[in-house]
Amino acid sequence: MSSVSRRMVLKGAALGALAYTVGGAEVLLSPREAHAQGLPLKVLTADERAALEALGETLLPGAKDAGLAHYVDQQLSVDPSESLLLARALGVMPPYADFYRAGLAGLDQSSRKAHGVKFAELAADKRAEFVEQIRQKVPxxxxxxxxxFFYFVSRGDAVDVYFGTVEGFERLGIxxxxxxxPIKRW
Amino acid sequence: MASAKVDVVIVGGGASGILLAAKLGQAGKKVVILEMGPPLGLDDLVSSQIWSRRLKWGGVPVVSEGKNPVAHNFQSGWGLGGAAMHQFANWPRFHPEDFRVRTQYGRGLDWPISYADLRPYYDRIQKEVGLSGDHVAEVWRPAGDPYPMPPIRWFKQAELLAEGFRKVGMRTAPMPLAINSVSYNGRPACIYDGWCEAGCPTGALVNPQVTYLPIAKKAGVEIRTDAYVTRVLVNAKGDRASGVEYYDKARERREQHADVVVLSAFSASNPRILLNSVNDKHPQGLANSSGLVGHYVAAHITFSAFAMFEENTENHMGTSGAFGMSQDGYVKDSHPGFGSYTWTIGVAMKPNDVLGFANSRPQLFGSALHDFMKRASRGLARIGVQAEELPSAENRVVLSDRKDAYGFPLARVIHSLDENSMQLFNHIRAEGDRIVKATRAKETWTNPSPGLAHFLGGTVMGKSAKDSVADGYGRTHDVGNLFITGGGLFPTIAGVHPTFTLHALTLRTADYMAKNWGAIAV
Incomplete structure (x- = not known):
């Protein structure tokens, strides 16, 4: 194998193709494509999705459209031994859905306590202030x-989908x- | 269901298990490896930090506790090849004093072997697998054969950082790496794409898939993946291991009988298997008359300091292992906080994952994170440390109240850094701050708290069953045909990365077993 062929870059490849269900059939899409097509989530509820996307967009603007919720949700639907989530490497105890559900519930509960509304219903500047608080100590x-820790993991997910891809590298000029x-399905 | 008896059953298809299997297979032994994870191959090594997580632990959960929990999942591996599939390939040798810390300094533990005992095996391993480095520039290096390859290429990041070391009066040298700087033994030279942590499919980096696995297969070693070993079985008298119990992919219980049993799983898994192998002859677990199975778990104390340069540091180029090193802090009692440490100088970085650009500034988010990522992708540089943690019996693997699908308790790892470790960390942090500030970078910062790398100890070697689990060959004191390999044997962990020493130690065990087979397998 020459270094040229080893360095072949596939334009448009993003995170890699993950398995999503469209019209009852399993298809391979990037999380960005799954988000753009408005596919329903498999594991997270509508409230959990709203909280995760609002958090992700606060942590790294652009993460929502990069398919953060579809990436996390699809990965929560597979066996933990096949997971690509950062949570796996950081030693979160499976099932990882429990971690995300508990963290997102905590986010909304504490937002209600502090501001009277769920996190996704806060204005952008208030979201940023609140994230700065939860980053430093448990509210x-x-x-x-x-x-x-939930901030750290969620921020890592946002960075993964936005920057950890072929598209993301191109954004940074790397x-x-x-x-x-990374197009192979595992 | 029992399979036909073999000479050796090895539990764990990682670096040490595959190396041992290859050597014993070549010596004519019938060997079976039971690997818990899936059958990975080189084409599974997708170039992506996200996809690299498939190489991290995916087995039964390990409960990690204590003031400074070990990063078990990040350090361990999943699938054939084990943790060595995602190793960074920093391969310095231990120093002679690392083997006699108790005798020389009155602290920690002694190894039952000396550097002189292990040196021939370091030399053999580096010749067999290939190491790049500069033995002359590496002024701290103990006696040993020159490296078979010249050092890897340095990119701008390393030069800019080395200038900081020079300005504070510290010496630097190329890091010895288990990565080809030129083609070696039919394997190509590195092309510096920085995907080492995701697994190197080109063969430039030493991982079992390109070193000892092909040899093992050629020698007739049988490898069974998706084989989850739960216990070591013993004979009626309880003084000999008769084989292991395991569950296959279909969750069928099986037994594999053998003349010799070797535990080559990760440092949390070997103690778990021994502690779960209780019977009326071994009520506190197998090979545990010392009561020390699970104890003396240790990890390297890590630290990073960062510099943001206006120059292009070419930080996307290179290897996950470091370009350079400094061991001017290696003398254990020459600074506040007892213990050795090695500086690593510059590594290839990616935007994401645990060690990516983003986590060098974890407090940033929103538009500030975007701005930082743009600057980091051009100008970020990093130095790091691997520092020695002294062994403590309080740092240990015990059985959890939680159980797996078959009713066996999970491993629970309890780990905290003591006051000495924190003193050492604080000294290192201050030194690292001086180094990066001495560079021409306009902006520098340091990690405020220690990290942990590697996972060693838990089945330590020593001279007797009073103070250890196994002897200098990894043969357990209590059960003569039960061996342990890997980093779990290390009584002390030195101030360097462990993988070279793990290989040398395993090769020594292989030689011993082959030469003394009649006495071991009786």
């Missing part, structure tokens, strides 16, 4: 994993230089 009304491009 009143929070339950679930410690809020600084050549991706893959040996094996």
């Amino acid at each position: 009143e009304g929070w339950s679930g994993p410690p809020s600084p 050549p991706y230089m893959p040996h094996i491009i």
